[in-house]
Amino acid sequence: MTASKFAPMPNAEGYFGAYGGQLVPPHLKKAMDDIAVAYETITKTKEFQDELAELNATYTGRPSPIFHCRRLSDKLGGAQIYLKREDLNHTGAHKINHCLGEALLAKFMGKTKVIAETGAGQHGVALATACALVGIPCEIYMGQVDIEKEAPNVTKMKILGCNLIPVTRGQATLKDAVDDAFDEYLKDPENFIYAIGSVVGPHPFPAMVRDFQSVIGKEARQQFQDKHGKLPEHVVACVGGGSNAMGMFTAFLEDDSVHLVGVEPGGTSLEEEGQHAATLTKGKPGALHGMACYVLEDKDGNPSPVYSCASGLDYPGIGPQHSYLKDVGRVDYQSASDKETLDAFMELSRVEGIIPALESSHAVAWAIRTAPTLPKDEAILVNLSGRGDKDTDYVIAKLGL
Incomplete structure (x- = not known):
């Protein structure tokens, strides 16, 4: 993989490969x-x-720390799970x-x-x-x-x-x-x-x-390397429009050893229109809101209805750089269902005492699903993009707690 694939981007017209523009x-x-x-x-x-x-430094509270989820990792077995704590920022998210x-x-x-x-x-x-x-x-x-x-x-x-x-x-x-x-x-x-x-x-x-969000990945890459003397094997973030993910991924794009994973909302069904918002998993190249990108479309070619338990992810498009990164295969785009996401929300809350945003819980769900399949000396670094204060009433009602 060559640096020319990722830098500089976009070009003068605002394109990432075939995507973007005005x-x-x-x-x-x-x-x-x-x-x-x-x-x-x-x-x-x-x-x-x-x-x-x-x-x-003085208002947002940067740099945000990286936290090792020791109890969760021990419970799952396999890879060690770490969180980049963007939930600790002023206002509670990235x-x-x-x-x-x-x-x-x-x-x-x-x-x-x-x-x-x-x-x-x-x-x-x-x-x-x-x-x-x-x-x-x-x-x-x-x-x-x-x-x-x-x-x-x-x-x-x-x-x-x-x-x-x-x-x-x-x-x-x-x-x-x-x-x-x-x-x-x-x-x-x-x-x-x-x-x-x-x-x-x-x-x-x-x-x-x-560019403004890239501070996340720059910090995380340096922090992890300083602490562990290596880069994490897996870096994971939820993807709706894609800002927290691009903020995390940008610093690692040139690192071939790092598996980058974007987790989309699988909702209640990936096969039923209007029951998910997995644009890169189920969509196709198109145009939306002034950009060329992957789009979820209905049979008439209009943006499809979308759904996610996480309000910040229910969007029928995706950032153009994510569209490009899918096409060149640099990022592995997967999905997590509502059920997996709600389970991850509760698991992180009750095992580590951290209440995550439902958006971020999609990435946590992937880590929980995947960690047991990986060696114990591997690391999964999750961008915990926000805290779940805003979601607590919804989750309580949804789960009947």
Whole structure:
């Protein structure tokens, strides 16, 4: 495997191989190009880098630690399971990593409003937090279904001062929230900025969000090597749009010895349309939300209904770099069902005292499923991308506890 496969990416037009780009109307293309130029210029300045580094250290609480799940590993037998503790970040997930960057960029560009979508609410909470910090008005679009599932995060967003807009069209979930947020952004792209919540959308957002999130993998690679004198044999992350996974994977792409695993939501059935959101497992190349990527489509060629117990993963598309990494075979994309995910949620909670987000529990489920099949001297490093405070009421009701 050669470095030229992965660096530099994307190209000048925003493509990762055949995926990515700017599939948008001409007037929106200009706005995207302006953001791309500002991002390349502003983020390289010492002032921006110093402020972001200071906030990462004193506000977010970076670096996040790596925790060895000794009791869980002993119980399962086989490989040792480790967690990169992004759940310990301020706001409780990896989303703060790129939200701080996007809010600072909006401030430096002189924007008057930040617009965004959210699924599970983690991106919404993180962006509302970052906008409160830098003093920019924030408007968050969230599907009504997700609002009802994620009440704690809805409350936090309101307390933080964002204008929360319920979305009731379509399935009233993440895709529909993206659609409504884009509609609002198109009203005034000169003064508004759309702070996309994952490595999706038109260029430059897939690269921008990846770059801000890459701090996860850079830290983890160094931390693990310093502690163990080697790299982990397996690095695992859940995948919806794909930001936490790209944040973790980027630092390991050139390491042929590291097995990279992206775990998609298998829902209640991989074979039934609308009962999963496993885009790379069951989808095909297409286009969605201004990018070329793998898409789950119905028989008419429209984005398919999707489902996951984890609101942050129920999206019918995927980041373009993930689409590329699937095609070249660098990342092994698998899935975990709702049942496996809920079991992993409870197992990690009760064996290690860590309540994981349902999104992250998909990656934990893969580790629990796989560890017993591997030698004891191998390591599985899971990106625990968020904590499960937001999911507790839903899980209690779902499991009848």
